[in-house]
Amino acid sequence: MPEGHTIHRLAAGHLEKFGGRPLRARSPQGPFAAGAARIDGLPMTAAEAHGKHLFLGFGSSGPAGRPESWVHIHLGLYGKVTFGTGEAPAPVGKIRLRLETDGAYADLRGPATCALITPAERQAVRARLGPDPLRPDGDPARAFERISRSRTALAALLMDQRVLAGVGNIYRAEILFRHGLDPYRPGRELARGVWGPLWEDLAELMTEGVRTGRIDTVRPEHTPEAMGRPPRVDRHGGEVYVYRCAHRPCLVCGGEVRSADLAARSLYWCPACQKG
Structure with a gap:
């Protein structure tokens, strides 16, 4: 199972490639199709890690620009994210979520968790976790x-x-x-x-x-x-x-x-x- 530093690298990678840009989202494998449809066309406005949990924020509301929806990802034992540049190839294998914009894409395969959650649900997940040494708020x-x-x-x-x-x-x-x-x-x-x-x-x-x-x-x-x-x-x-x-x-x-x-x-x- 990936350790926390890997998840923080993934958060940084998502922001670097997709931050502030409207994305095309789909679930070629199918199980996350409804969630992908909800965020399709929205900009990614946040990406952060807490321990082994990755949170991708989409859309924003209010003057603070807080994300309206979050995709909660836990890779578990078998999950992985791969980034690519250029035009995304035809999906091969079980891709739970593909995020795509002009010139870049990311494929998520085999996660233990991939769910669209509200800001309150994200906070509930974080509240169950101990402090993360890599986060500024780690206590x-x-x-x-x-x-x-x-x-x-x-x-x-x-x-x-x-x-x-x-x-x-x-x-x-x-x-x-x-x-x-x-x-x-x-x-x-x-x-x-x-x-x-x-x-x-x-x-x-x-x-x-x-x-x-x-x-x-x-x-x-x-x-x-x-x-x-x-x-x-x-x-x-x-x-x-x-x-x-x-x-x-x-x-x-x-x-x-x-x-x-x-x-x-x-x-x-x-x-x-x-x-x-």
């Missing part, structure tokens, strides 16, 4: 309030979108490693003085992910160039410490990286480095 204190009252393991809390929005399996594993935290440590044992730097580090890593389109979490002294090691080869790309590195030597201490199932997801950590 680390709100996340810490829930973490500090929980007996649940930190590794599970960081993946709970009601606690912290946008963090997926990779950022979860890597941020815990970078701060030397035992993934099984109960949330209520995390000190506020540790949470602040962790949030700031996470925001910086995810911001860099938005910029580059990949997840890189290793510090300069642990890059392939600095260590004289081969670059990591993985479909997710990026240089990491522990994610999908089970049974390999830790880049920092040389000990064996471990893996286990936690909340139906694979957890990766270094027991020697993450004792805190």
Whole structure:
């Protein structure tokens, strides 16, 4: 499932290609045909992300120019958006939503959610989510309030979108490693003085992910160039410490990286480095 930085990149991509321009909208696959008809011909006036949720705003009302309708998209495990330039080709495969203007188009395939919602419904979705480190309104204190009252393991809390929005399996594993935290440590044992730097580090890593389109979490002294090691080869790309590195030597201490199932997801950590 794409992590939050990918959704923020998609929001920026939609604004860059379609912002302020009337669009042709259709649903070649069919299930979103009614929604596509409602926004067909309207300008895209907003595109934003909150965690793993993408919101595309159409039309505007009032002097503030707030969107009248929003398309709510959650890619889930299999969804993806592809952008193209020039004239859009004939639809091939299952395209849930195609947005098109002169010279550019975007195809949405396989999302878990694609729904036309009102501004109030959009706000209701956002209210269920925790703060997003990539949003200017992201409030680390709100996340810490829930973490500090929980007996649940930190590794599970960081993946709970009601606690912290946008963090997926990779950022979860890597941020815990970078701060030397035992993934099984109960949330209520995390000190506020540790949470602040962790949030700031996470925001910086995810911001860099938005910029580059990949997840890189290793510090300069642990890059392939600095260590004289081969670059990591993985479909997710990026240089990491522990994610999908089970049974390999830790880049920092040389000990064996471990893996286990936690909340139906694979957890990766270094027991020697993450004792805190």
